[in-house]
Amino acid sequence: MPASRTEVAVTQESLTPDTAAAVLALAVLGEDADGIAPLSEQVLLRVRHASTRPTHLVARLRGAGAGTADGAGALVGYLVLQPGGGERAAELVAELVVHPAHRRHGIGRALLGAALDVVSANERRGTTLKIWAHGDRPEAAALAEHLGFVRDRILLQMRRPTSTPLPDVSVPDGVRIRTFRPGADDDAWVVLNARAFADHPEQAYVTVEDLRERQQESWFDPAGFFLAERVEDDRLVGFHWTKVHERPAPAGEVYVVGLHPDAQGTGLGLALTVTGLAHLAALGLPIVLLYADETNAGAVRMYERLGFRTHHTDVEYARRVVDRAG
Ligand SMILES: CC(C)(COP(=O)(O)OP(=O)(O)OC[C@H]1O[C@@H](n2cnc3c(N)ncnc32)[C@H](O)[C@@H]1OP(=O)(O)O)[C@@H](O)C(=O)NCCC(=O)NCCS
Incomplete structure (x- = not known):
């Protein structure tokens, strides 16, 4: 654990054009640092269109002078929460990213804690909160497991050279x-x-x-x-x-x-x-990529026959939310 922790405030916000631009910039920073995009295409679309459908949780640095690019008020973490599995399923799906220069300061934990609060305040008991971790990275596994989430679904990214x-x-x-x-x-x-x-x-x-x-x-x-x-x-x-x-x-x-x-x-x-x-x-x-559910054996076999090979995996973590303490 680092000696000093960055102080952040996590709030639910509707996306102004400035906030949407800051979220998109954060996603690019995360992708450059990790070699994998932290937010899916569907989430990026919702952000770009400033959609009010999902819940947007934003972590900002605390202190005076709010709104500056890298000082107090700067956006250093983002979590999106959307209904998953259709209208009837008691399921919410999150994606999150923390600024690469502000990691291991508790921001990921604060964002997920706020998401768990939103779920237990607004949803019926027994709702499952899921998190997508793109690239199956160890820090995502560590954070998810630290908060009691278990690996639930694995998505393969497969690739094939067009040659x-x-x-x-x-x-x-x-x-x-x-x-x-x-x-x-x-x-x-x-x-x-x-x-x-x-x-x-x-x-x-x-x-x-x-x-x-x-x-x-x-x-x-x-x-x-x-x-x-x-x-x-x-x-x-x-x-x-x-x-x-x-x-x-x-x-x-x-x-x-x-x-x-x-x-x-x-x-x-x-x-x-x-x-x-x-x-x-x-x-x-030069190449073609695709995503396939690891359990969709028929599709995976067809793609392998066409020369596709697994490039990396995305993992969905899940945790049932009974109440905030549970
Ligand atoms: C995963 C991610 C969100 C973590 O954010 P963060 O703000 O650095 O995480 P926190 O500081 O809140 O970590 C909370 C706990 O998770 C675990 N953890 C987080 N990062 C870790 C790492 N690199 N190595 C080991 N444990 C780690 C630790 O148990 C940590 O508690 P501790 O610092 O008291 O030991 C961040 O690395 C990120 O944005 N990654 C790219 C996007 C992504 O993977 N999203 C899916 C997340 S499930």
Whole structure:
């Protein structure tokens, strides 16, 4: 434990443009220090749009002269708390980051303590608080375990060089693949996505509003968003949404692949995946990455056959919140 501890105040804040900019800057500092982004894309979107949907907890240095960049009032820690697992689940999910120059001063513990207070004050007994730790770093494990959280879910980030040749695959009979038409395909895609991910803790709950938020992002490109539809009635039966990252280095991503339950086991998942990988390779990107749940053995096996290998893991920690003392 360090001899002197940084004094901070943790408060729940709505995001002003200045605070949102400071949170985004903190996320970049954390990524530069740790080699891994501490906040997920979904959280960064919520911050950038100053969304009031999640709870934003902010740690600021105490003292006079609030508002300066690195003096009193400076933002040195951030924790976001959002509902997880859909409307009915008693579950909240946190992500947090502490300024690299202010670590081991109790700020992470203070932020998580404040999150536990919010949960026990506002939620029903038995709510589970979860925390995502990107990169499975030892300091995250130490903090989570120190506060009584246990490892609950493991997400693999897998990668594949685009120089690896792709297999020849054919699209199943009666199905064609085309690209997404913004506006025209929004509603049908949200319905298909909910069917495809009925058991998924996050993806099943993507709304038309969420889809439109993503369409406004600079990376959104309908030319890399592939839909599979039945020839006989144009009904959507699958999709492969790809993404291009500029930072920290250019890379493509298998962002989401989803199939209607009726289309599973037909070879369409492989055909859609390969179509998207060929598109990303044609853009000249050196690698393609993706995220897969460690327990999703079928998907992991398909990706391994296509040459993907695990690059790192993200861990979700969980703790049931009975009351503040519990
Ligand atoms: C993980 C993180 C949030 C910790 O923040 P922090 O302010 O440095 O943590 P604290 O000072 O509150 O640490 C509280 C306790 O956690 C444990 N801990 C935290 N960092 C540790 C480390 N590097 N090594 C060993 N134990 C550590 C200790 O038990 C510590 O108590 P102590 O200092 O009295 O021994 C910070 O390193 C960070 O932002 N990492 C990148 C983002 C991330 O991993 N987020 C997910 C967090 S679960």
